Amino acid sequence: xxxxxxxxxxxxxxxxxxxxxxxxxxxxxxxxxxxxxxxxxxxxxxxxxxxxxxxxxxxxxxxxxxxxxxxxxxxxxxxxxxxxxxxxxxxxxxxxxxxxxxxxxxxxxxxxxxxxxxxxxxxxxxxxxxxxxxxxxxxxxxxxxxxxxxxxxxxxxxxxxxxxxxxxxxxxxxxxxxxxxxxxxxxxxxxxxxxxxxxxxxxxxxxxxxxxxxxxxxxxxxxxxxxxxxxxxxxxxxxxxxxxxxxxxxxxxxxxxxxxxxxxxxxxxxxxxxxxxxxxxxxxxxxxxxxxxxxxxxxxxxxxxxxxxxxxxxxxxxxxxxxxxxxxxxxxxxxxxxxxxxxxxxxxxxxxxxxxxxxxxxxx
Ligand SMILES: *Cc1c(COP(=O)(O)O)cnc(C)c1O
Numbered sequence: 001x002x003x004x005x006x007x008x009x010x011x012x013x014x015x016x017x018x019x020x021x022x023x024x025x026x027x028x029x030x031x032x033x034x035x036x037x038x039x040x041x042x043x044x045x046x047x048x049x050x051x052x053x054x055x056x057x058x059x060x061x062x063x064x065x066x067x068x069x070x071x072x073x074x075x076x077x078x079x080x081x082x083x084x085x086x087x088x089x090x091x092x093x094x095x096x097x098x099x100x101x102x103x104x105x106x107x108x109x110x111x112x113x114x115x116x117x118x119x120x121x122x123x124x125x126x127x128x129x130x131x132x133x134x135x136x137x138x139x140x141x142x143x144x145x146x147x148x149x150x151x152x153x154x155x156x157x158x159x160x161x162x163x164x165x166x167x168x169x170x171x172x173x174x175x176x177x178x179x180x181x182x183x184x185x186x187x188x189x190x191x192x193x194x195x196x197x198x199x200x201x202x203x204x205x206x207x208x209x210x211x212x213x214x215x216x217x218x219x220x221x222x223x224x225x226x227x228x229x230x231x232x233x234x235x236x237x238x239x240x241x242x243x244x245x246x247x248x249x250x251x252x253x254x255x256x257x258x259x260x261x262x263x264x265x266x267x268x269x270x271x272x273x274x275x276x277x278x279x280x281x282x283x284x285x286x287x288x289x290x291x292x293x294x295x296x297x298x299x300x301x302x303x304x305x306x307x308x309x310x311x312x313x314x315x316x317x318x319x320x321x322x323x324x325x326x327x328x329x330x331x332x333x334x335x336x337x338x339x340x341x342x343x344x345x346x347x348x349x350x351x352x353x354x355x356x357x358x359x360x361x362x363x364x
Pocket of ligand 1: 185
């Protein structure tokens, strides 16, 4: 007889890693293709000399540096083992059995998992026909049981973003006792111009029920290091510390994040290059005949419906790994120009075009 585990966990799908094989072009995980930013590998090597010691559980240096850069108090910042850990911690401090966690669908795959892990009930609101958050419908879906709302902006996997005015209207309609998480994992890739540029840190000022999540995994290129952070009201941040797994942000990760913050100019160059490439890739796909929503992140979304899985298989066979999502669509990360060209060459093959592009795809 085996040990007893919580029966409700059976409903959580086991993690299935993306397909990979040597030499494949990986456009499946929204990583940057570049090596870490200048100075980062050296900082990691130096920190390696002291890994006989526990890390600073309060992440004092990193918290101080982020606070300074964002013009918030250190008490407003929590560091996590990736921002996905913070998603789980936020669910842990707000929700349990009988409570509701609200989010759009399709959105980040971690939301349903962390909701189930804490035993809460997921309430999902479909994206609009344009693959954008339907904030009015989300506001309408809030009930007296709602404890936590995730808004992923830009949205993973569709790449779409909502602007500041729409977010403000939404936040103003949410009851003050419901925590709203603005997940800005792709913040550095946003290029919405002018006053409508959404910035969770600004939106959160004066709104203690707003928490912003950012990460070093995407634009900063530290996916393998596992560092993200939450910015919010000191009471929320103090609660996060209670459920935090002690020392889960290790010494190398803290040093790497610190060094990355010092490489802002290189970071900006890289994000500009990705933004240029995403415009090129999207235009090329539209030219071929695909439907591709506007994207504010480092990936594009192909709403292929039922054909998503087959497209993903065909792309993998052509040596380019992309990410199919059920019967919704396929997410393709923007890589470097050669990698993107390889994907475009696949997507533009006449047999693939006939099967997946244009009206054939939108019927699916
Ligand atoms: C990648 C991602 C994260 C978290 O990444 P970490 O590596 O855990 O920091 C969080 N939210 C969204 C929407 C993401 O796409």
